[in-house]
Amino acid sequence: MATFLPTENQTGFFRRSVILVFGVLLPVVISLSACSLAPTYQRPEAPIPARFDSSTVPTSKVPEGRSEPLSPQEHLFLTAFSTSDDLVPLVERALANNRDFKVATLQVEQARALNRIDRAQQLPSVNASVQRFRQKFNDPSLDARYGQKLSAATIGTSDFELDFFGRVRSLSDASRHRYLASAQGQRAFRGALISEVLRAYVIDRAAAAQAQQLQNAYLDTLTLLNLAKRQQDVGTLSEDEVNLQRSDTEHSHTTMQQAQTDAAAARNALQLLTGYAGASPAGKVEELANPNESLDWLNSLPSEVLLERPDILQAEEQLRASNADIGAARAAFFPSVTLSTSLGTASDGLGNLFDAGGRVWTFIPQITLPIFNHGRNSANLDLAQLRKQAAVADYERTVQSAFREVSDVLTARNALIERVRSERGLGIIEDERVRRATARFDAGWEDQPRLLSARLRLHRTRIDGIFAQRDLALNRIALFHAFYGVSMNAPATLGKKS
Structure with a gap:
């Protein structure tokens, strides 16, 4: 059985890689994960009276935005x-x-x-990107053949559908x-709201007028009851007739209270x-x-x-x-036809990224035809x-x-x-x-x-x-x-x- 023993150079490479990951990348990832662009939450102020026995709001806030004037x-x-x-x-x-x-x-x-x-x-979106790509192998022969060290800055569009x-x-x-x-x-909804406000206005005015009339009627029935009691005291009215008037008065009082509640x-x-x-x-x-x-x-x-x-x-x-x-x-x-294309510059290092002779462009058309998607x-x-x-x-x-x-x-x-x-x-x-x-x-x-x-x-x-x-x-x-x-x-x- 063969045993792999890392060389001193390989051990140093792994050590440097670990230091790079935990010493540089990890703090960056942690700092980015702790960043939040969400606004600070504030509970909206309740647009209701401060107490149940009050009927007005101390300060009524008009919603933000342009006003809504009435149409002609x-x-x-x-x-x-x-x-x-x-x-x-x-x-x-x-x-x-x-x-x-x-x-x-x-x-x-x-x-x-x-x-x-x-x-x-319907229009292509244009994006600019800068990337650093590095690929390294531990095997020197593989690294010499497939190892890459590339920096690129490009501008272009990706996956734009030609309609x-x-x-x-x-x-x-x-x-x-x-x-x-x-x-x-x-x-x-605006028309329905205006109509609903008008209906509520009419019902409020009618309920107030009805309550006023029923209050006047109750006062008159109460006067009739007092007259009936005086007639009973002098013997000109029976107790049954007084009780009948008392029942009418109580019914009038109940009706008045209900009307006031409705109002x-x-x-x-x-x-x-x-x-x-x-x-x-x-x-x-x-x-x-x-x-x-x-x-x-x-x-x-x-x-x-x-x-x-x-x-x-x-x-x-x-x-x-x-x-x-x-x-x-x-x-x-x-078929769906999409297009990805970019234009920019590339080199093996950031220092000579924009030197002459480093121009690079890509053109990737793609046609997708649905064949079988289960209906x-x-x-x-x-x-x-x-x-x-x-x-x-x-x-x-x-x-x-x-x-x-x-x-x-x-x-x-x-x-x-x-x-x-x-x-x-x-x-x-x-x-x-x-x-x-x-x-x-x-x-x-x-x-x-x-x-x-x-x-x-x-x-x-x-x-x-x-x-x-x-x-x-x-x-x-x-x-x-x-x-x-x-x-x-x-x-x-x-x-x-x-």
Whole structure:
């Protein structure tokens, strides 16, 4: 059996190698592994009130970036929807503070960045490199034949795909259409957010008005209970009748408390949308319903105008992206041609790296033809075609939903207008009835219980009127949302008061 005994030169070589590795390379590796370019983490400040019994944030932070001004369509509708000056700032605060809208905006920016990445793949990337290559053998004969000592500085590109069959172009087109779809989705979310703020505003104003009417009704029933107790004391009213009045008073008190709870919940919902910033709204629900607004011309509009809606445009861009994916899947069946090339200088040492006569260049074309991949390319093509069919169905469903949304809103509008007008007529009748009862009571011709009963009937009528006005105002908001983003040439403008 042969035994290998290293020579003195070989032993010195190994010793120097170990010293080089542990004395130079190891500290460098450790220092690089300890380096981090990640930013310092800071927990975001919670955008909520400091205490549960507070309803405002001490300092409301506006999200960084450019402001989002209202479009002419949005501003026109808001100023026509309410005469109160607090509605436009309320919507602007919602656009600035709502986190869902911020996420939608950032998703658009992410899609834009991905599109830039995909577009960059259509062009070659040029890189500069400097390398030192050394290969040494312990055997002198092998080292004399195969040993290398080379320094090189080059500039060039590697693995650039020559897009003869449009695969990279199709992928770039798909990415661009997905970016456009995200932008349209952000527009659709913006319209939905504005509509949601308006709905919360209407519900808050209606709930506050209802709570006020129920509080007035409770005070009147409490007065009736006190009168009933005095009548019982003088023997003109039985205990059963007093208990019946007491039950009505307790029921009125419970209803009032529930209405106040609903009003507080409506206020919390509005503040959540607007970022817990700003003063409380002061508009009146009767100002938000406009039964005299003439929108009959909307019924004669062609349904094709709905194709301008952001959600439909989003679905169409998704369909275009799926169509581009089919092109990329088809191109995978054809050869892939890549090119790597570089130009630079090389020598056996760094000192004479840029001396004359050391020019070096490489040119490495490569053609890859798929032969057998267990049907993966066919499956990818089938998947792309199925996704396009699903995108077509989703586009058609979005169009149908938009048409139904507009049709339902327009159909319900006439009935809501008649309901508001009817409730207003009943309110005028009950107001006149209470006025006459008050006059008779002041003249001593009518007792107080009859006056209080007339006032209670008036409160109920006003509450019914508040509900009718709320529903008509919500219908106006739904109409705004249904035509959001649609440009219409019409004899009247959506939201304009007559």
